[in-house]
Amino acid sequence: MPSREDILNAKILVVDDSPDNIELMEEILREEGYTNVSSTMLPEQVCPLHRQHTYDLILLDLQMPGLNGFQVMKGLKEIEQGGYLPVLALTAQPSFKIAALEAGARDFISKPFDLLEVHKRIHNMLEVRLLYKELAQYSKTQQELALHDALTGLPNRRLLEDRIATTLQHANRHHHKAAIMYLDLDGFKAINDTYGHAYGDEILKMVAQRLVAHSRKEDTVARLGGDEFMIVLGDIHTLQDAMGPAAKLVEAVSEPYFINDLTLRLSTSIGISVYPDDAESVEALISIADYALYEAKRAGKNRFCTTSAGPVEATPAPASAPVAPADLAHR
Incomplete structure (x- = not known):
């Protein structure tokens, strides 16, 4: 299982078109002890940033001008290619919650924020995401061992x-x-x-x-x-x-x-x-x-x-x- 230190050091991206919302979420994360947090107000930057940094969690506002959160998730799915989509949707619309899950989000947080809910959902998602990465790495390692000689590292x-x-x-x-x-x-x-x-x-x-x-x-x-x-x-x-x-x-x-x-x-x-x-x-x-x-x-x-x-x-x-x-x- 991922340690608390691993969870607090996880890479998090906050995406919202409102600077006040970004500032609030960054403060919530900072006070909880998260150390690797970045943000953007431009939804078109999310996919390029994720390709570059491979975030463990993306806190994604669903209602944004230009690209909305659903369109951003569609692009993220192409990057993950069937993997775990690390999106926690942020929405003030009750009708968007189920739609977000159907679009690939792993969970959602309602606006206005309930502090206890925010902390719990973020922690739970990061724990699952990091565990998923550990299992994927273990599977890759086992596959390498099955195809390579243990002594020399050459193909078997x-x-x-x-x-x-x-x-x-x-x-x-x-x-x-x-x-x-x-x-x-x-x-x-x-x-x-x-x-x-x-x-x-x-x-x-x-x-x-x-x-x-x-x-x-x-x-x-x-x-x-x-x-x-x-x-x-x-x-x-x-x-x-x-x-x-x-x-x-x-x-x-x-x-x-x-x-x-x-x-x-x-x-x-x-x-x-x-x-x-x-x-x-x-x-x-x-x-x-x-x-x-x-x-x-x-x-x-x-x-x-x-x-x-x-x-x-x-x-x-x-x-x-x-x-x-x-x-x-x-x-």
């Missing part, structure tokens, strides 16, 4: 498959190609076994950062789990457009990793599949990239492989001590 397999499908649709529409790079770390098991999983987790996070840094912004870098990653490249024209980035990634991953007082090394093997040359479905492209990855491992690791070009070895990295022992049998 669930989000990855959706990104691949979208990339393939775009490539098909524009008559381009797309590529999938399936990566597996060479020697990662040896690091875990020798130095522990805490060091292994640090390596995975550093690898993720390098993969993102050496990929285009429009490409998707994802972690499948364990020491397996995948990169989706869109808008390419030839296989060479995927082989160049793959070579750079092999080189980047093989650079030393400095953790505490240790210098650790490992490398990566990459399998590449190309749409539509190798396959046209998400599942088939992943399967072909996985097979190409196996071929890169079988050819000696620290290289990339495509079904058409075969394994391509990377330039060996210089030795550095202490070095994590390689587990050549581990994929």
